[in-house]
Amino acid sequence: MNLALKNIQLPLGAxxxxxxxxxxxxATGIFGASGAGKTSLLDLVAGLRRPTRGRIEFDGDxxxxxxxxxxxxxxxxxIGYVPQDAALFPHLTVRExxxxxxxxxxxxxxxxxFEQVTRVLEIAAMLDRRIDFLSGGEKRRVACGRxxxxxxxxxxxxxxxxxxxxxxxxxxxxxxxxxxDQFEIPMLYVTxxxxxxxxLCEEVVVIDRGRCIAQGPVGDLFVERTEQRHELRLxxxxx
Amino acid sequence: xxxxxxxxxxxxxxxALASTALILAPAVALAWMLARREWRGKSLVETLVSLPLxxxxxxxxxxxxxxxxxxxxxxxxxxxxxxxDIVFTWKAVLIALAVMSFxxxxxxxxxxxxxxxxxxxxxxxxxGATQWRVFWTITLPLxxxxxxxxxxxxxxxxxxxxxxxxxxxxNIPGHTTTLxxxxxxxVELGNDxxxxxxxxxxxxxxxxxxxxxxLFFARRRRLA
Numbered sequence: 001m002n003l004a005l006k007n008i009q010l011p012l013g014a015x016x017x018x019x020x021x022x023x024x025x026x027a028t029g030i031f032g033a034s035g036a037g038k039t040s041l042l043d044l045v046a047g048l049r050r051p052t053r054g055r056i057e058f059d060g061d062x063x064x065x066x067x068x069x070x071x072x073x074x075x076x077x078x079i080g081y082v083p084q085d086a087a088l089f090p091h092l093t094v095r096e097x098x099x100x101x102x103x104x105x106x107x108x109x110x111x112x113x114f115e116q117v118t119r120v121l122e123i124a125a126m127l128d129r130r131i132d133f134l135s136g137g138e139k140r141r142v143a144c145g146r147x148x149x150x151x152x153x154x155x156x157x158x159x160x161x162x163x164x165x166x167x168x169x170x171x172x173x174x175x176x177x178x179x180x181d182q183f184e185i186p187m188l189y190v191t192x193x194x195x196x197x198x199x200l201c202e203e204v205v206v207i208d209r210g211r212c213i214a215q216g217p218v219g220d221l222f223v224e225r226t227e228q229r230h231e232l233r234l235x236x237x238x239x
Numbered sequence: 240x241x242x243x244x245x246x247x248x249x250x251x252x253x254x255a256l257a258s259t260a261l262i263l264a265p266a267v268a269l270a271w272m273l274a275r276r277e278w279r280g281k282s283l284v285e286t287l288v289s290l291p292l293x294x295x296x297x298x299x300x301x302x303x304x305x306x307x308x309x310x311x312x313x314x315x316x317x318x319x320x321x322x323x324d325i326v327f328t329w330k331a332v333l334i335a336l337a338v339m340s341f342x343x344x345x346x347x348x349x350x351x352x353x354x355x356x357x358x359x360x361x362x363x364x365x366x367g368a369t370q371w372r373v374f375w376t377i378t379l380p381l382x383x384x385x386x387x388x389x390x391x392x393x394x395x396x397x398x399x400x401x402x403x404x405x406x407x408x409x410n411i412p413g414h415t416t417t418l419x420x421x422x423x424x425x426v427e428l429g430n431d432x433x434x435x436x437x438x439x440x441x442x443x444x445x446x447x448x449x450x451x452x453x454l455f456f457a458r459r460r461r462l463a
Contacts, residue, residue: 074365075367079365080366091380
């Protein structure tokens, strides 16, 4: 995959998101503190926000180009989005949530099947349940399944483990690993937890106050302090 | 109550219902535009929409009279092109009620849209749904209680409208007399018993409508 964000500018209140980067690895982590601009980056890629300046290109398709006045609407990008709060549609059942995007796509274009998603994410038993009756972890799994079934070319995951306790987090991580390995859909994974990036991603982009301050293989940018604790190690600038 | 009193009650209910039906779609569309989009002139439109809430109703009525009368721009156009006369007919009552209750319908729907998590609509867009489809499958099913609550308030406002109606439609027995106009007329003529009966009807209708709208708003708040 090749995702290019060129000369991007998006005002974010106290500062502006200013990015110029190319992402090529299948599982890339977007790492940074809360409020650094990580979710805004995903919103730009998904087409939920328009930059004031810049160009976004994915696998040769121009999504946004402010100079050429190009803006492809979110429904035509085929970008799956799992927001932080899952945002499952509360008036629909789990099955209806899962099928929302799937039913909008011609059958011949289905690469990911309903059965495959419900099996891998273990949600087959809850298909007729209302959203209110799901636990936090179940909601995240359904949200991942819903995004996958819309047959995306790229999956955006915005802190899918945020708000879960450590037990739930460790139980949820295998689903994310399966999602990465079995569906072969490139993903951008936003988090402020170093451990999640190390476990899941090949490459990492570090965002600080709207700017990319480092990008590279996970092994180069994170150092293991203890068995389960990793720390960011930014490269020192040459003198 | 005599036949004329029943006729006034039915006419008031029918014209208030018709005015609510008339404004519902544009009110919901405008409310969505105000809640979800930033556009040039938005604050001006917001102000214009709210004006009937704060302006003296007779002033609104005068504006309607001047624009819908045969010498007014719209009135002349309607008369010349469609041979349609508005003022001092039931159509004028309908327009007066619609104009005066429009802000309440917009407010109810707008509050609902503003309280709704915008991520629902955004995620639906990323799943391949067009804006129109998102509106019908996500926005409306999640927001209908607030929209109905606002529409009921608008209906209640229409039931009690007086100032604008008397200016643009007059108080013509058998043609434009609504409950409020009938109360005014009967008090002026000294028919206190009749006025009291109409007043009682107004209170019952207003109470039932506002109470029902509160139930819808309360349910909406619980969901939000």
